[in-house]
Amino acid sequence: MLLSRFQALVLLCAAVPVSAQTIVLKAARLFDGKADKLQSPGLVVVTGQRIESVGTGSELPANAQVIDLGDATLLPGFMDAHTHLGYPGGGDGPTFLIRMLQQTVAERTLASSVSARLTLQAGFTTVRDLGGMDFINVGLREGINKGHIEGPRMQTTAYSIGSTGGHCDPTNGTRFGVLQPELSPPAIANGPDAIRAAVRWNHKYGADVIKVCATGGVLSLVDDVDSPQLTQEELNALVDQSHTMKLRAAAHAHGAEGAKRAIRAGIDSIEHGSFMDDEALRLMIQKGTFYVPTLMALEGVKPSLAAGRLDPHIAKKARLAIDAIDATARKAISMGVRIAFGTDAAVYPHGMNAGEFRLLVAHGMKPIAALRAATSVDAELLGLSDRLGTLQAGKIADIIAVPGDPLQDIRVTERVMFVMKEGKIYRNTK
Ligand SMILES: [Zn+2]
Known part of the structure; x- marks a missing residue:
């Protein structure tokens, strides 16, 4: 084997x-x-x-x-199936991008080591890190494994895979040329072959899980939150290539159509899923797809939204997602979709991961089922049950x-x- x-x-x-x-x-x-x-x-x-x-x-x-x-x-x-330990806590779109550009990789890495420690101290001994920049997440994993710093055991992607101008494109919303090519990694890909190459590139540079942006997202500047951003063929190629390389694949998907394409392709988990309809949820049950609602993510956006700190386009998308996720999460829980525990740590301050328990219970999950989600269910999603x-x-x-x-x-x-x-x-x- x-x-x-x-x-x-x-x-x-x-x-x-x-x-x-x-x-x-x-x-x-x-x-x-x-x-x-x-x-x-x-x-x-x-x-x-x-x-x-x-x-x-x-x-x-x-x-x-x-x-x-x-x-x-x-x-x-506890396990958290959706973190971004390489990003500073409290993401609010444009301000976040500016901070990222002002700080050296070394400074951000040192800050991330503090986030890793906070996460472990909060009881999270394993995380699945779904996307970062400059390979900070890969370096963190190695530093933790070698005992240089304290932190949770990490499974991590290197760069999230997505289409040009999509939610995972780091230069989304910036002037052409100014951030090229440093922030346009091969993970930004178009067409099935390029997507396969992006999976291989991630694996080559240390990823042990693959993350893809199947639809738009909240904290990106120019895309819609729910539009599909990859074709069925691209997602089929991504999942096939990941599974061929014995890597699991997670799809960021707010919109129903993009989520369904990812589920049909055989993705292992849907992240966020704000606008998923009944057909998407039924398809997940049929295929055994895990749902990671990351309720803490929108909870983390609320303070910036209330304070008027968000770009108007991002604020509009945040309101749409906040309005939709409550009903979707409730329905998924009541229908018996396999709910895994993940929080999108970095969108809220690191170390507050356990807030997701309270939100899952508020959305109809039994407390014991929420505890299972963060332990045995996440272990299954991460392939660590043995x-x-x-x-x-x-x-x-x-x-x-x-x-x-x-x-x-x-x-x-x-x-x-x-x-x-x-x-x-x-x-x-x-
Ligand atoms: Zn995320």
């Missing part, structure tokens, strides 16, 4: 234990990532980087370090704790008190 770069790295890390020390984690409750209810009390035994056992059945090893978190709930490390996403013997020890009972108050997920990644403790504020 051929392994992706990411899989190989995870296996490599897993083969070298941090230490053979055994840690026993105790708390009043435990969510295993899959079940319909919590276990009580919660107990996990960790040796090195792996979970040794879960539950109170087995005898506790002698000489183990015991950490009793008290009235708290142990959970698998080693992450649940608390089970043999899995990698990514374990967090929140105070109290998240089923009684989902907002305790915003106050993560304990973070362990691969057996190493990064936070314990009990």
Whole structure:
């Protein structure tokens, strides 16, 4: 079996234990990532980087370090299937582009390392990073894997793939020539062959997931938010090329038609999906496509919208998407579309990822289903179910704790008190 770069790295890390020390984690409750209810009390035994056992059945090893978190709930490390750790937090369109152009790559990379740390401290031990510039996200992943900086385990794309003038074109809205060619990477492509080349180019330069802009978006200057931006043939080529290279593919899609083209092509997840109609949602159920509504994204745009800081065209698109997403997310949840947890971190300040739990529950999701979305469901979307996403013997020890009972108050997920990644403790504020 051929392994992706990411899989190989995870296996490599897993083969070298941090230490053979055994840690026993105790708390009043435990969510295993899959079940319909919590276990009580919660107990996990960790040796090195792996979970040794879960539950109170087995005898506790002698000489183990015991950490009793008290009235708290142990959970698998949260995952966020849609971040942009390479971008500063709080995107507001043109201002964002100007900031990007004023700062050196080194300055932005250092700022991103702070964002990565904030994300890990918030309990997110794995993220899927869907688009950035200057390969900062690829560098972050490597820096985290090598232990240079603290951050979540990352799957990342290099540059998002999209059409000329589309949502993912970094020079969208700028004068011809001024930002060329530095900001016109091969990821901006037209026609099936060029799209295939863009997938290969991403892979060559370190991507372990592919992101495509199938429709317009909110924070881009010249496109409509819902128009399709790639043809069916282009999306077919993108998914086929990605899957051939054992890479999963995610589609940014607000509009229904662009989303349907991506779903028909076999895309693994639809991101945002604001204007998806019943046909799109039914198609997702039929094909098993994951839906990542990223409700935090529009939540993140609201302050800039209210303060009048958005370009008028962007403000109009934001209002349209905000009006549509509520009903779409509710319907998708009630119809049983597979909802994965992702937030579009960077559109709101990094580290506030857990706000998505509250929004998913407000849109009709049961709290336990929202917890599953950020653990076992995301693990499935990211292709990591065999080693992450649940608390089970043999899995990698990514374990967090929140105070109290998240089923009684989902907002305790915003106050993560304990973070362990691969057996190493990064936070314990009990
Ligand atoms: Zn995004």
